[in-house]
Amino acid sequence: MEAALDAPVVTHEPKATSRQTVVLSVPTIVCGNCLRSVENALRTLRGVEAARANLTTKRVSVVVDPELSSTVDLTTALERAGYPSALLADDAETEQKARVSELVPRVGVAGFAAANIMLLSVSVWSGQASDMDSSVRELFHWLSALIALPAVGYAGQPFFRSAIAALKARRLNMDVPISLGVLLATGMSLFQTMRNSDQIYFDAAVTLLFFLLIGRALDERMRTKARGAAENLLGLRAKDATIVESDQTTKVISAAKLKPGMIIAVAAGERVAGDGEIISGQSEIDESLISGETRPRAVSAGDSVYAGTVNCGGALRVRITAAEENTLLSEIGRMMLAAEQSRGRYVRLADRASRLYAPAVHVLGLTTFVVWMLIGAPWEQALTYAIAVLIITCPCALALAVPAVQVAAMSRLFSKGVIVKAPDGLERLAEIDCVIFDKTGTLTTGELRLWTSGSIDTVALARAGSIAGASRHPYAQALVKAAREQGIRAPAVDDVQEVAGSGLITTSAGVEEKVGSAAWVGAGAGQASIWYGAAGKPPVGFDFVDEPRKDANACVSELQRSGYMVSVLSGDRRDAVEQTAVACGIEGWAAEVRPDQKLQTIEALKAQGYKTLMVGDGLNDAPALAAGHASLSPASAIDIAQNAADAVFQGELLQPVIETLAIAKAARSLALQNFAIAIVYNSVFVPLAMLGYVTPLIAALAMSGSSIMVTANALRLRSMKLHLPMIGTSQ
Known part of the structure; x- marks a missing residue:
C-alpha cells in the first residue's frame, strides 16, 4: 500500500449486515459425539449459517441472523437436544472454577468411601486366608454396600446427569458407557451381597468413580489453562x-453503557474503556495488547486510542467513537474466536473418528460379555x-487431540501479535517452502521518512509543512x-490551492509559495x-525514503538459512524495489508487476x-494473497487485503x-503426537480389556x-x- 499510515493497527468499520456471532457456553460437552449433536441441533434453526463447537473450551460459536433466530431460540434448541447452555458470561473463568468446585467435594466423598471400602475388602481378603467367620464377612459386605450406595449416588451425579440427558x-456420549459401567458394577455387587457371594465389587465401583472424578477435575483445570486467546483478550476490557x-x-458508569460521542476521563494506570479520539491531555499508551509493540506510544490531542490499552502517563480526556462490541478489541476477539472454533483438516478427521468410535464402544462391551459367556x-x-471395556473405550483423547493444540497455538500466536483467521490456516502455514513479499508496507514500513545527509532548512520545512x-x-x-518530528511548529495556511498532478500554491504577504514537483516549483530536473x-528564493528539496522494517534483513536471512x-514482487518502480531487495538480502525480485502478473507468478510456482x-498489504496484492497456499497481511493493510489473508x-x-511459521510447524508436530497417543492408547488397552x-x-486410570x-502435550506449545x-523437518 502506497499511502503512509501513522499507526500500525487493524482498521475496521461496522459492517452493514444482519448477521451476528453468538457464543454460548455448553458445559455438558464431553466428547466428539457431543460436538456433532450440538452443531446439528443449531443448524436446523432458521437463520443459522454456521455452528462450530469446541471440546477444549466447551463453547459453541453460532453465526446467525438475529431477526430469524434469537439467543433464546438457540438455547432452547440445545436444551431440547439435552445440552443446557447460556450466553457466554463476561467472567468465563468464574464459570470454569464453578465446574471444578462442583467436582471437588464429589472427589472427596468418593475418595473417603473408596478408602473405607478398601479397608473392609482387605479385611475380607485376609480373612479368607485365615478363620474369618462367614457372618463377619457378610457384615463387612453389607457395610461396604451402605458406604458405596450413597457415595455412588452423590459422586456419580455429573456422569449420570449427562448420560440421562443424552x-x-x-x-450417545462418553458418559453413557461410564454410567453404565459404574451402575452395572454397583448393581452386580449389591445382588451378590444379597446372595452372600464372594464376588463383590463395591471397592472397584467406588474407586473407579474416584479416579474418573480426579481425571475430570484435572481435565477441567487443564482446560482453564488452555482457554483461548480470544477469551483471555476480552477479559482485559475495562469494566x-x-x-x-x-x-x-x-460519573462512573459501566463500560457497557458507553455510547459514541460521550467523553470519558482516563487516569494514569487505567484501561481505556472504548475506542476514541483524545481531545485533551498528553500521555503514553501501552498498546501491546493491540499491536504487540511493548514500547508505549506517545499520544496527544487528535490521536486515536483503543479499548483495552493502558494509559501509562498523564490524565486524558477521550471522545468515544466505538464502544463494547464495536471496538477494535472486540473485533480482534471475534476474529480469534472464529479461528479457535474453526475446523481444520486434522480437527475434522479427529471428530469423524470419535463420532464413529462412540457407537462402537457399546458394541465392543456387548461383544466382550457375549464371547466370555460363550467360552x-x-x-x-x-x-x-465388559464394564472395563465400556470405560476404557471412551474416545475423549481422540476428540481432544487437535482442538487442544489449536487453542494453544492461537494463544501463543496472539501473544506474538498474529491473528489466524482461516480454519485450516495453521495446517497450510506448516507446509510452506516459498515466501513472497510485497515491498511497500510489507518489507518496508510504508511510512515516508525525511532523509538528510546534512543540516535541514528548518524555515523552508516549516513553511512547506504549513502549506x-x-x-x-x-x-x-x-x-x-517531518516538521512535527523535528519539533517545528507548522500552523495551517489558508487559501491553499491544489493543482492536480503538480502541487500546492498559496500567496502569503504578497509572496507566491509552491509545494510540489520539481517542475512545479521551478527546480529543473531536481531529484x-x-x-x-518561494518567489525570489532558490527551491528547497526534501527527499523521503520508505525504509525497510528494522528486522527485514534478519528475517529474510533466517528464512533463507532454513531453506525457504x-x-x-512489487508494483513499485524498479530502482526502489532493487534498493529494498538488496538491503534485505533478496536476490530474486520483480518490479512494476501488475496484480494479474503477481497472480500468474503464484500459479507458476504452484505448478x-x-x-x-x-x-502483502495492498489492493494489488489481494488476488495473490487469495491464490497463495497460505497468506499473511500486516495490520496496516487495507481491508480487502486483510480479508483475503489467512x-x-x-x-x-x-x-x-518467522513466529507464525515456527508455531505452525510445532502445532502440526504436536497434533500428530496427540493422534499417536490416542491411537497407541486404544490399540493397547482395548484388546487388553477385551481379553480380561x-x-x-x-x-478408569x-x-x-x-x-x-494429550491436553498437557498441547499446552507445551505455550512455553516451549x-x-x-x-x-x-519439524521442531
Missing part, C-alpha cells in the same frame, strides 16, 4: 468508565470384563509529519521527492510444486512471520490419563522454545 435426546458530563462533573466364564467375570497540511497526498502528509519554492525460497506464502500480524517488525487383563479400576496426556526448522 439418552433422552436419543444420542467501568468515568464519563465527563456537560457541566464538567464526572464358559461365570457371568460375573464376563460382566466385569502541505491542506493536501492528503502522501508526500504532503510526510512533510507535515528530490518533493520541493518547496524468498523473493519480492512447480512450491507451497507459497504470500505476504492471518494478520501486528507491529512494526517482520519477526511475526484390565480391571475397571485400571480402565488409563482413560483419564490419556485425556490429560521454538526455532524455524529446516524445510522438510
Whole structure:
C-alpha cells in the first residue's frame, strides 16, 4: 500500500449486515459425539449459517441472523437436544472454577468411601486366608454396600446427569458407557451381597468413580489453562468508565453503557474503556495488547486510542467513537474466536473418528460379555470384563487431540501479535517452502521518512509543512509529519490551492509559495521527492525514503538459512524495489508487476510444486494473497487485503512471520503426537480389556490419563522454545 499510515493497527468499520456471532457456553460437552449433536441441533434453526463447537473450551460459536433466530431460540434448541447452555458470561473463568468446585467435594466423598471400602475388602481378603467367620464377612459386605450406595449416588451425579440427558435426546456420549459401567458394577455387587457371594465389587465401583472424578477435575483445570486467546483478550476490557458530563462533573458508569460521542476521563494506570479520539491531555499508551509493540506510544490531542490499552502517563480526556462490541478489541476477539472454533483438516478427521468410535464402544462391551459367556466364564467375570471395556473405550483423547493444540497455538500466536483467521490456516502455514513479499508496507514500513545527509532548512520545512497540511497526498502528509518530528511548529495556511498532478500554491504577504514537483516549483530536473519554492528564493528539496522494517534483513536471512525460497514482487518502480531487495538480502525480485502478473507468478510456482506464502498489504496484492497456499497481511493493510489473508500480524517488525511459521510447524508436530497417543492408547488397552487383563479400576486410570496426556502435550506449545526448522523437518 502506497499511502503512509501513522499507526500500525487493524482498521475496521461496522459492517452493514444482519448477521451476528453468538457464543454460548455448553458445559455438558464431553466428547466428539457431543460436538456433532450440538452443531446439528443449531443448524436446523432458521437463520443459522454456521455452528462450530469446541471440546477444549466447551463453547459453541453460532453465526446467525438475529431477526430469524434469537439467543433464546438457540438455547432452547440445545436444551431440547439435552445440552443446557447460556450466553457466554463476561467472567468465563468464574464459570470454569464453578465446574471444578462442583467436582471437588464429589472427589472427596468418593475418595473417603473408596478408602473405607478398601479397608473392609482387605479385611475380607485376609480373612479368607485365615478363620474369618462367614457372618463377619457378610457384615463387612453389607457395610461396604451402605458406604458405596450413597457415595455412588452423590459422586456419580455429573456422569449420570449427562448420560440421562443424552439418552433422552436419543444420542450417545462418553458418559453413557461410564454410567453404565459404574451402575452395572454397583448393581452386580449389591445382588451378590444379597446372595452372600464372594464376588463383590463395591471397592472397584467406588474407586473407579474416584479416579474418573480426579481425571475430570484435572481435565477441567487443564482446560482453564488452555482457554483461548480470544477469551483471555476480552477479559482485559475495562469494566467501568468515568464519563465527563456537560457541566464538567464526572460519573462512573459501566463500560457497557458507553455510547459514541460521550467523553470519558482516563487516569494514569487505567484501561481505556472504548475506542476514541483524545481531545485533551498528553500521555503514553501501552498498546501491546493491540499491536504487540511493548514500547508505549506517545499520544496527544487528535490521536486515536483503543479499548483495552493502558494509559501509562498523564490524565486524558477521550471522545468515544466505538464502544463494547464495536471496538477494535472486540473485533480482534471475534476474529480469534472464529479461528479457535474453526475446523481444520486434522480437527475434522479427529471428530469423524470419535463420532464413529462412540457407537462402537457399546458394541465392543456387548461383544466382550457375549464371547466370555460363550467360552464358559461365570457371568460375573464376563460382566466385569465388559464394564472395563465400556470405560476404557471412551474416545475423549481422540476428540481432544487437535482442538487442544489449536487453542494453544492461537494463544501463543496472539501473544506474538498474529491473528489466524482461516480454519485450516495453521495446517497450510506448516507446509510452506516459498515466501513472497510485497515491498511497500510489507518489507518496508510504508511510512515516508525525511532523509538528510546534512543540516535541514528548518524555515523552508516549516513553511512547506504549513502549506502541505491542506493536501492528503502522501508526500504532503510526510512533510507535515517531518516538521512535527523535528519539533517545528507548522500552523495551517489558508487559501491553499491544489493543482492536480503538480502541487500546492498559496500567496502569503504578497509572496507566491509552491509545494510540489520539481517542475512545479521551478527546480529543473531536481531529484528530490518533493520541493518547496518561494518567489525570489532558490527551491528547497526534501527527499523521503520508505525504509525497510528494522528486522527485514534478519528475517529474510533466517528464512533463507532454513531453506525457504524468498523473493519480492512489487508494483513499485524498479530502482526502489532493487534498493529494498538488496538491503534485505533478496536476490530474486520483480518490479512494476501488475496484480494479474503477481497472480500468474503464484500459479507458476504452484505448478512447480512450491507451497507459497504470500505476504502483502495492498489492493494489488489481494488476488495473490487469495491464490497463495497460505497468506499473511500486516495490520496496516487495507481491508480487502486483510480479508483475503489467512492471518494478520501486528507491529512494526517482520519477526511475526518467522513466529507464525515456527508455531505452525510445532502445532502440526504436536497434533500428530496427540493422534499417536490416542491411537497407541486404544490399540493397547482395548484388546487388553477385551481379553480380561484390565480391571475397571485400571480402565478408569488409563482413560483419564490419556485425556490429560494429550491436553498437557498441547499446552507445551505455550512455553516451549521454538526455532524455524529446516524445510522438510519439524521442531
